[in-house]
Structures are given as C-alpha cells and as structure tokens.
Amino acid sequence: MFQRILVANRGEIALRIIRACRDLGIEVACVYSEADKDAPYLKLADQAICIGPGPAVDSYLRVDRIIAAAEITNAQAIHPGYGFLSENSKFASICRDCKIEFIGPPPEAMDAVGNKEKGKQLAKKAKVPTVPGSDGLVTSDEEALKFAHQVGYPVLIKASAGGGGRGMRVARNDITLVSGLASARQEAESAFKDGSVLLEKYLDQPRHVEVQVLGDRYGNVIHLYERDCSMQRRHQKLVEESPAPNLPEKVRDNICDAAVRLARAAGYYSAGTCEFLVDKDNNFYFIEVNARVQVEHPVTELVTGVDLIREMIRVAAGEKLRYRQKDIVLRGAAIECRINAEDPANNFRPSAGTITKWQPPGGPGIRMDSHVVTGYRVPPNYDSMVAKLLVHQPTRDEAIAVMRRALREFTVEGIATTIPIHQQIMSTAEFINGTVDTTFIERRLMAGK
Numbered sequence: 001m002f003q004r005i006l007v008a009n010r011g012e013i014a015l016r017i018i019r020a021c022r023d024l025g026i027e028v029a030c031v032y033s034e035a036d037k038d039a040p041y042l043k044l045a046d047q048a049i050c051i052g053p054g055p056a057v058d059s060y061l062r063v064d065r066i067i068a069a070a071e072i073t074n075a076q077a078i079h080p081g082y083g084f085l086s087e088n089s090k091f092a093s094i095c096r097d098c099k100i101e102f103i104g105p106p107p108e109a110m111d112a113v114g115n116k117e118k119g120k121q122l123a124k125k126a127k128v129p130t131v132p133g134s135d136g137l138v139t140s141d142e143e144a145l146k147f148a149h150q151v152g153y154p155v156l157i158k159a160s161a162g163g164g165g166r167g168m169r170v171a172r173n174d175i176t177l178v179s180g181l182a183s184a185r186q187e188a189e190s191a192f193k194d195g196s197v198l199l200e201k202y203l204d205q206p207r208h209v210e211v212q213v214l215g216d217r218y219g220n221v222i223h224l225y226e227r228d229c230s231m232q233r234r235h236q237k238l239v240e241e242s243p244a245p246n247l248p249e250k251v252r253d254n255i256c257d258a259a260v261r262l263a264r265a266a267g268y269y270s271a272g273t274c275e276f277l278v279d280k281d282n283n284f285y286f287i288e289v290n291a292r293v294q295v296e297h298p299v300t301e302l303v304t305g306v307d308l309i310r311e312m313i314r315v316a317a318g319e320k321l322r323y324r325q326k327d328i329v330l331r332g333a334a335i336e337c338r339i340n341a342e343d344p345a346n347n348f349r350p351s352a353g354t355i356t357k358w359q360p361p362g363g364p365g366i367r368m369d370s371h372v373v374t375g376y377r378v379p380p381n382y383d384s385m386v387a388k389l390l391v392h393q394p395t396r397d398e399a400i401a402v403m404r405r406a407l408r409e410f411t412v413e414g415i416a417t418t419i420p421i422h423q424q425i426m427s428t429a430e431f432i433n434g435t436v437d438t439t440f441i442e443r444r445l446m447a448g449k
C-alpha cells in the first residue's frame with residue numbers, strides 16, 4: 001500500500017479523498033491554488049503545496065507543477081478527483097513515466113473511451129446499443145444535412161471531447177443545423193482545444209441512467225448498479241439517485257451487463273461510469289464513458305456499502321478487487337442534491353462571496369459531503385458546487401421525506417444557493433412518482449419563469 005498520496009484537486013472532492021486516505025492510514029498531501037489558500041480542508045492534510053494562481057490553467061491544470069508537488073512531498077500516487085486532469089490520458093502517462101501511480105484507469109483505457117466518438121465505436125464493437133448517430137465525426141455541412149434528413153429532426157450536435165454540456169446544440173431544421181455546427185465547433189475548440197463534433201438523433205424526453213463500474217488490474221470488472229440522473233438543468237445534473245425508480249428489473253440487468261461488457265472491452269480498471277439514455281419504451285442507448293470518479297459517486301456508496309475512493313486507491317496499489325459481482329447488493333434508496341452557489345431566482349447566476357452562516361442538517365440518514373464552513377469565501381474561479389447533500393433510507397418515499405427535512409434544516413446565509421429549487425423538486429408529483437425525464441426542469445419547473 002502507498003505511504004503517501006497527493007490530492008490533485010480542490011473543494012469537496014479533495015476533502016473526500018483526504019478522508020479516504022485517513023481511513024486507510026495513508027499520509028496525504030494536497031495541492032492548492034492561491035484562490036484556495038484559506039480552504040479549511042487543507043489543514044486536514046499532512047502537507048499542502050501551492051501550485052499557482054487562481055485560474056485553473058495556471059494551477060490545477062499544470063501537469064509540471066503537480067508532478068513537482070508529488071516529488072517534493074514524496075507521494076507515490078496521485079488522486080486526480082474529477083474535472084481538471086482526471087480524464088487526461090497524457091497526464092496519466094506522464095505519471096507512469098515519473099513512476100508515480102495515477103489513481104484511475106490506465107491511459108490506454110482512457111484513450112479507448114476518452115471521447116464520445118471513440119466510446120461509441122467501442123460500444124458498437126462490444127454490442128452495446130448506441131444512440132443513432134453519424135458514423136464517426138462530422139466533417140462537412142453536407143454530411144450533417146444528409147444525416148439529419150436520414151434520421152429526421154431534431155438532431156443533437158455534440159463536441160466529441162465535450163463535457164458539462166459544452167459544445168452541445170439541438171438543431172430542428174437545416175438552418176439551425178448549419179449555424180449550430182459552426183458555433184458548437186467554436187465552443188469546443190476554445191473549451192477543449194478540439195473542435196471535432198458528432199451528430200446524434202435527439203431522443204424525445206429520455207431518462208439519464210448511468211452504471212458505476214469498478215475493476216482491478218487482473219481483468220476483474222463488476223458493476224455497482226445504476227444511478228438515475230434525469231433531473232437536469234441545461235444538461236447538468238441537479239439530483240441523482242439509486243436505484244433508478246420504475247426501471248424494470250430486466251432492463252436494469254441488461255444495462256448493467258452492457259456497462260461491464262464495455263469496460264472489459266476497454267481494458268478498464270479503477271472506478272468509471274457508463275452513461276446511457278433510456279427512452280419511454282425502456283430501450284437504452286450508450287452515450288459516453290466518464291473515465292474517473294464522478295460527483296455523484298456517494299449515491300452508489302450509500303446503497304452498496306462500497307467505499308469507491310478507497311477501492312480506487314487499493315486497485316491503484318495493485319490489490320485484487322475484494323468484491324465479486326454477487327457481493328454487491330442494493331440496499332434501500334439514496335438521493336443526492338447538488339447544492340450550488342447559484343441564485344435560482346436570478347437565472348442561476350453564480351453567487352460568489354463569503355458565507356456568513358453555514359448550518360448543515362444532521363440526524364438519521366444524512367450524509368453531507370462539503371468543504372464549506374461559516375466564513376468560507378466561495379472563489380469565483382471554479383465550479384459553484386458547495387455541498388452534496390445525501391440521504392439514505394430503506395425506501396424511496398422515506399428518502400424523499402428525509403431529504404425534505406434536511407433541506408428545511410439547511411441554513412446558508414451570505415450567498416444564494418440552489419436549496420430552494422431542491423425543495424421545490426422534492427415536492428413535485430413527477431419526482432415523487434419517479435417519472436422525471438431530462439427535459440423536466442425546462443419543460444415544467446422553469447416554464448413561465
């Protein structure tokens with residue numbers, strides 16, 4: 001086992017990894033940018049190393065500085081968390097060259113599924129259904145128009161390297177297709193330095209169901225069932241839960257099997273997620289692999305009892321998976337609300353500033369993953385998530401009741417948060433009945449606002 005790990009991330013996931021290291025008796029160092037210099041979780045690490053100014057390109061994305069930090073702190077392994085360098089196969093290879101263990105999948109597997117186009121090609125080989133789409137990248141307007149006329153509008157333009165909904169456009173006719181292609185390319189080029197795009201049939205009000213997979217270096221791959229992440233705003237997840245409500249057992253089994261097949265085909269190990277869309281007839285279609293631990297991983301931890309961060313560390317250290325598929329049993333229902341420093345009353349504008357009062361909920365059935373305390377200043381440089389509020393109960397109805405109680409207890413002053421929107425969600429009939437699709441927020445909750 002490692003003696004010391006470097007955390008190459010910030011915020012709640014940095015704290016989550018620090019905690020996992022402590023639980024395993026491993027020393028832990030953590031990098032930080034000048035904008036995070038007062039972050040309270042840094043005191044919980046054995047060492048903290050400043051890697052540059054606030055902008056991520058000058059700090060959390062600087063491979064040279066992170067490798068230097070690992071060397072200075074004598075860390076044998078780096079946990080990249082999510083975002084930043086977590087899905088950068090070059091970074092993973094550089095770690096390997098520097099004889100530092102990258103706590104994640106091998107660079108070859110990252111390359112095999114590293115963008116949406118490659119992921120879909122591999123899925124086809126592994127006999128996993130994909131959303132009808134352009135065969136390969138779209139290189140000309142003519143090609144795009146031909147595809148759209150074949151499958152019919154609406155179609156979705158996607159950046160192959162995309163993430164966070166960037167580089168994505170819905171086109172409903174020839175004119176918006178051609179203009180959307182140009183703007184999606186531009187957006188992708190500036191966000192990901194890769195302007196390549198693909199086209200997909202835009203599915204009608206699908207659900208988002210994703211499968212957690214976990215593998216070791218010896219070819220053992222298991223799934224830890226699914227999460228439903230259909231409650232989204234602008235293709236960004238707001239609420240995640242497991243198990244997915246109203247998903248027939250047979251469909252669940254088939255999706256989970258497909259995810260394992262895909263991970264195997266990629267030579268994947270560590271934790272990863274295969275994302276699918278599910279239509280009204282419960283047909284499912286693969287959309288992409290997230291080759292890292294995800295924000296919503298604690299939902300799965302609650303219902304399976306498996307600590308995914310610990311398992312990632314063990315796998316990286318060369319241990320064999322300590323679970324077989326039959327050891328993984330879903331217990332109860334878990335829900336996560338992402339609490340963001342955004343103002344729902346003002347079109348979800350980011351709300352940076354100092355938190356003058358932070359009083360999180362407690363009591364039975366609650367897990368809070370947050371790096372925030374009273375007096376914390378939310379830096380404007382990074383994503384706006386300040387907490388993940390999770391509940392775990394024997395039944396979904398009880399989980400919703402506990403989440404409502406928790407949201408009511410949760411007091412935050414000084415900044416605006418998404419707590420009010422979660423309160424609204426937890427009281428809507430569609431969420432309570434488990435019939436939400438990915439367009440629900442825009443169609444229903446935001447309508448008329």
Ligand code: ADP
Nearest residue numbers: 131162163164165166200201202203208235438
């Ligand atoms: P990103 O990597 O930018 O997050 P994804 O491919 O993961 O993009 O898709 C994000 C969300 O966009 C999905 O959860 C879903 O709501 C929507 N989406 C993606 N592909 C389609 C599609 N073909 N039809 C309808 N909605 C889609």
